[in-house]
Amino acid sequence: MNLVEIQGVKKHFGEIHAVDGIDMHVKKGEILGLLGPNGAGKSTTISMIATLLEPTNGTILFMGESIQTNPKRIQEVLGFVPQEIALYPTLTGKENLQFWGRVYGLRSSKLKERISEISQVIGLEERLKDRVDTYSGGMKRRLNIGVALLHKPAFIIMDEPTVGIDPQSRSFILDTVRELRDQGSTVLYTTHYIEEVESLCDRIYIMDHGKIIAEGTKESLTEMIDASEVIRLSVEAVDPMLITTLQELKFVEKAVVEANSIFLTVKENGNHYQSIMNALKESGTELKGMDIQKPSLETVFLHLTGRGLRD
Amino acid sequence: MRTILWLKLRLLKRDYMILVILTAMALLLTGIFGGSMIGKYQPSILVVSEESSLESDRFFELMQTSETFQFEWADQADAIMRVESDEVMAALILPVGFGMDLKSGIAPSISFFQSKDALELMELKNWVRAMVFRMQSDQRMVHFSVENFQGDELGVKVLAEADTHWANKVPVLVHTTTKTTGFFDFYDIKIHYMVGFLLFFSTFSIVFTMADLLQEKKQFTWNRQMISPITKKKILAGNILYSWCLGFMQALVLVGVGGFLFDIDWKAPLAVLLVLGMYILAIAGLGMLITGFVRTLEQLSAITPVILVSFAMLGGCMWPLEIISNPILLFAANLTPHKWALQAVERIVMFDAPIETIGFPILILGTMSLVFFILGLWRFHKHAIS
Numbered sequence: 001m002n003l004v005e006i007q008g009v010k011k012h013f014g015e016i017h018a019v020d021g022i023d024m025h026v027k028k029g030e031i032l033g034l035l036g037p038n039g040a041g042k043s044t045t046i047s048m049i050a051t052l053l054e055p056t057n058g059t060i061l062f063m064g065e066s067i068q069t070n071p072k073r074i075q076e077v078l079g080f081v082p083q084e085i086a087l088y089p090t091l092t093g094k095e096n097l098q099f100w101g102r103v104y105g106l107r108s109s110k111l112k113e114r115i116s117e118i119s120q121v122i123g124l125e126e127r128l129k130d131r132v133d134t135y136s137g138g139m140k141r142r143l144n145i146g147v148a149l150l151h152k153p154a155f156i157i158m159d160e161p162t163v164g165i166d167p168q169s170r171s172f173i174l175d176t177v178r179e180l181r182d183q184g185s186t187v188l189y190t191t192h193y194i195e196e197v198e199s200l201c202d203r204i205y206i207m208d209h210g211k212i213i214a215e216g217t218k219e220s221l222t223e224m225i226d227a228s229e230v231i232r233l234s235v236e237a238v239d240p241m242l243i244t245t246l247q248e249l250k251f252v253e254k255a256v257v258e259a260n261s262i263f264l265t266v267k268e269n270g271n272h273y274q275s276i277m278n279a280l281k282e283s284g285t286e287l288k289g290m291d292i293q294k295p296s297l298e299t300v301f302l303h304l305t306g307r308g309l310r311d
Numbered sequence: 312m313r314t315i316l317w318l319k320l321r322l323l324k325r326d327y328m329i330l331v332i333l334t335a336m337a338l339l340l341t342g343i344f345g346g347s348m349i350g351k352y353q354p355s356i357l358v359v360s361e362e363s364s365l366e367s368d369r370f371f372e373l374m375q376t377s378e379t380f381q382f383e384w385a386d387q388a389d390a391i392m393r394v395e396s397d398e399v400m401a402a403l404i405l406p407v408g409f410g411m412d413l414k415s416g417i418a419p420s421i422s423f424f425q426s427k428d429a430l431e432l433m434e435l436k437n438w439v440r441a442m443v444f445r446m447q448s449d450q451r452m453v454h455f456s457v458e459n460f461q462g463d464e465l466g467v468k469v470l471a472e473a474d475t476h477w478a479n480k481v482p483v484l485v486h487t488t489t490k491t492t493g494f495f496d497f498y499d500i501k502i503h504y505m506v507g508f509l510l511f512f513s514t515f516s517i518v519f520t521m522a523d524l525l526q527e528k529k530q531f532t533w534n535r536q537m538i539s540p541i542t543k544k545k546i547l548a549g550n551i552l553y554s555w556c557l558g559f560m561q562a563l564v565l566v567g568v569g570g571f572l573f574d575i576d577w578k579a580p581l582a583v584l585l586v587l588g589m590y591i592l593a594i595a596g597l598g599m600l601i602t603g604f605v606r607t608l609e610q611l612s613a614i615t616p617v618i619l620v621s622f623a624m625l626g627g628c629m630w631p632l633e634i635i636s637n638p639i640l641l642f643a644a645n646l647t648p649h650k651w652a653l654q655a656v657e658r659i660v661m662f663d664a665p666i667e668t669i670g671f672p673i674l675i676l677g678t679m680s681l682v683f684f685i686l687g688l689w690r691f692h693k694h695a696i697s
Contacts, residue, residue: 050538075540086531088318090325099321102314103539147535 001064003028003155003186004049009058011044011210018044020210021058026155026188031181033201034190035297041210042190043083046157049188050080062155076104079153079185083160085140086147089133093124093143096132097150104151114150121176122146138169145173149180156180157188162196174200194298206301213304222295225253225265225303231276233262234289242283249275256302260288263302265295314541315549319523323557330516334561337512338569344508353378354431357385357393357402364410366446373442374403379434394426401425401432403439413450419443430500430634449473500631505573506656507628509565510649514594514619517558521598522615524550524691525608547688551595558591559584575660582659582666589676590652596683597622597648603690626650651675 004026011019019041026032034042047053049060051071060067062074087096094115101111119125122142132140145161158177162170177187177200191197197204198218206214206221214221235242238257246255246264251272253265266272273290280287293299323330358374360367374382380400385393390402404422412419421439425432449470456469524547527533536546566584570577577583601618605611623629625640626649635641644650655672658664 052534052538072540075538078538080535080538082531082534084531086535088322088532089530091321095321099314099318100535100539102317103536103541105540 005061030202031187033197033204036207040207077154079148079156081158094128100147231264312549319553333516341508354400357390360405366410511623511628518598520554562587586655592680593648596680599687603687622647
């Protein structure tokens, strides 16, 4: 049985269709990645799963039960890591953990025990007695995660937990997520960092403009585009005629422009460079750089939407 | 709910100085504003006599015994000029025949010359009536004594003797039963200002305590609470209870310390605290309603003083509603918790009214609390789902 089932869910804010009829599911014990650019509808989707927002249409089931009619069912076993630092800055790290532990019904010795365990997991044992407003950004992020893990949640939602932190803390957080999965938790992880999804997630949904545009494992997604490689051309300025010329080359599957770069999805290996150089010369475009990439989630997204994830 | 209270007390421990400052400010501002209206302020009143008589001189002497006003002689032209330029509050004009009227037992006609209405003028008119009444009584006594005992100097002696008795006690003991009375006969403006300003300044800390909900939204802990197993009702109830407790503690300080500092005899402190308890609940409800209508702390900071000052003005904290005659303003006053709290406290403190008489104001305050909370909850729910 799937842990979470989302069926035809929509969320409209007036005229804005933030989520526009999505179907997805979360399997027990997996790390599910929800990938998409800013404004794709990821945060709205997880806010609905977390019972923070009510869907305009559709159903969300947790363990086969609608969370719209019985939100407590998911709330008791959910660990939610919001994108923002949702802590009390004037309280100490320990007081924050104590409060959120109490919110989830932990008391006395059990609470103490969990605070001790979690402070080790997030590496903040030494700073627990300090006020949160004296912490660094990375430390606040880690405490933000620790708060969500206190009650040993079976299902954890992480909304872009690595935004704006140092590489060391980022690596620490990603390792923590893997450990959680290994301990049997299910994780729904949203991000717009391709490399995080590629290294972390068992399965991925790609969202854009409120819709799910692709779903699968990293391998199955990259197989979606019939290409052996992607050539990126960096140019001074993009000439529309050049794009037409490049698309007419028989080995080019698709040509996509992103800022001053042209991405060519190439069907088969071979020496295509002379043809490309000729096209550039004909249009009078100066080439500033060229690199060849294996198909990745970035190129999948580019291929599906015609734009980059960080647009 | 206990968890929310636990959190609130921890947060208060960190920021208790804000509450101390707000309470101290409420006391200080009550002292400043209330004191400026009742302290050593003695408006000047000019007395113009169109005749020169023993009676007009005596009237002036008696008027000067007032602790509220100071009197000085003036001629008519000077009095008109000084009243028109607002240098003095009013002038009293004793007409020709003032002395004769008093001697004859006829109520003398005294003219008031004023440039604008002021609350103090009611007190002045009462004072004039009292002094004229006293002079008439004295005159009757003199007349009776002279007629019955003869002798030229006897009248003066009797008058002097009567003055001695007036100075210490009323020379004639009169038992009276008052069925109806003029409002200002019993009205103590000092208590009104003190209670009014205490009610007014205490509202800020209560409303801003409710505004913690906006702070929670700003720091995203509100959303985290909303998806926790604690129900929204319990979270809001915890916040309301905390806000009420804090407001009530502040009221205890204001009643205790305020009574001592400003020399207010609360008469029945428990009844006063009961009224204040309901008033705080209504203000907490109002705070929740305001918080439900705004989205940011900045918006709240901008709108709260406007609402609270308007409510305090309409509710009679700044001046007695009894001097208001506009029916719209009087109707609007009924919609403020301030009016009902002030009315109930004044009934207890000024008029020694039995405790049962505060039942209706308390009922109204309770109803207002309920309405404010229901509307506030509705707004909060609307925000949450949008």
